[in-house]
Amino acid sequence: MRRFEINAPHNDAIRLRGFTDALPTSFDEGGTTVWNGRNKIKIFTLPSHTADGKDIQEDVQIVVKRYKQPNFLQKVGYLMRRHKADKAFHNALQLIERGFATPEPLAFVELRRGRWWLTDAYYICSVTRLDNIEGQTDRPDWNRDLAAAFARFVAELHNKGVLHHDLNDTNVLYERNESGEYRFEVIDINRMTFYAPEDKIPLNECIENLTRFTGRIDLFEFVARHYAAARKFETPEIFVARALAQKKRHDRRWHRRKAFLHKFKRKKQQKKI
Numbered sequence: 001m002r003r004f005e006i007n008a009p010h011n012d013a014i015r016l017r018g019f020t021d022a023l024p025t026s027f028d029e030g031g032t033t034v035w036n037g038r039n040k041i042k043i044f045t046l047p048s049h050t051a052d053g054k055d056i057q058e059d060v061q062i063v064v065k066r067y068k069q070p071n072f073l074q075k076v077g078y079l080m081r082r083h084k085a086d087k088a089f090h091n092a093l094q095l096i097e098r099g100f101a102t103p104e105p106l107a108f109v110e111l112r113r114g115r116w117w118l119t120d121a122y123y124i125c126s127v128t129r130l131d132n133i134e135g136q137t138d139r140p141d142w143n144r145d146l147a148a149a150f151a152r153f154v155a156e157l158h159n160k161g162v163l164h165h166d167l168n169d170t171n172v173l174y175e176r177n178e179s180g181e182y183r184f185e186v187i188d189i190n191r192m193t194f195y196a197p198e199d200k201i202p203l204n205e206c207i208e209n210l211t212r213f214t215g216r217i218d219l220f221e222f223v224a225r226h227y228a229a230a231r232k233f234e235t236p237e238i239f240v241a242r243a244l245a246q247k248k249r250h251d252r253r254w255h256r257r258k259a260f261l262h263k264f265k266r267k268k269q270q271k272k273i
Contacts, residue, residue: 003110015046084190085121101185130173149182151226161195211250
């Protein structure tokens with residue numbers, strides 16, 4: 001069984017339908033690989049074609065992300081919950097509706113054995129040429145203008161009820177226009193929470209969301225100050241102190257977890273030897 005949804009103009013939908021109908025063969029046999037880790041990402045070119053007697057002249061490039069095939073327990077879980085591909089597609093639509101940028105969602109596809117047993121899943125979107133902010137923030141002379149603009153961007157996300165649960169510096173893309181203003185896009189968006197417009201995100205969750213984008217305390221404090229200013233908090237210093245304390249707790253937990261996983265992996269490797 002093939003479960004899918006396409007979000008594209010009619011002519012592009014025809015091309016996308018041809019591509020999705022051929023999955024997984026179309027993914028395995030074509031495209032240019034741009035990432036090959038837990039998930040695999042490729043860029044494909046959909047060639048021009050004729051539809052309704054009219055020639056479609058331009059080729060179209062798309063990004064296709066194939067998610068890691070789920071193990072047995074994950075397959076059982078996906079009997080009761082939506083897959084990441086489905087979530088990424090609909091989260092992208094919700095982001096755009098709320099005024100934020102992400103590569104245009106084009107389709108998602110789930111391949112299932114029978115009606116329920118998930119075997120493969122794909123998310124398809126438009127190509128973006130923007131760089132992530134990591135190259136500008138992960139260095140001693142980090143870009144203060146970009147960091148301040150990023151703080152204002154996250155404040156706007158939170159003000160509009162959006163939590164991106166993997167808001168690290170590789171998942172935020174940017175460009176700077178001729179007038180010097182920054183524009184941001186977010187990617188890797190399958191884990192998000194959207195609050196109703198009339199509801200406020202609890203401040204504790206906002207701070208926790210901020211802690212993820214950097215391991216640098218000096219950069220984090222700078223962003224926290226500009227974030228507080230953007231949200232017009234009455235006591236910004238109290239907010240910054242609270243954010244710094246929460247950030248340090250978050251980082252201690254993260255280091256303990258990494259140390260435990262590293263020790264666990266070493267034991268597994270030793271057993272194999």
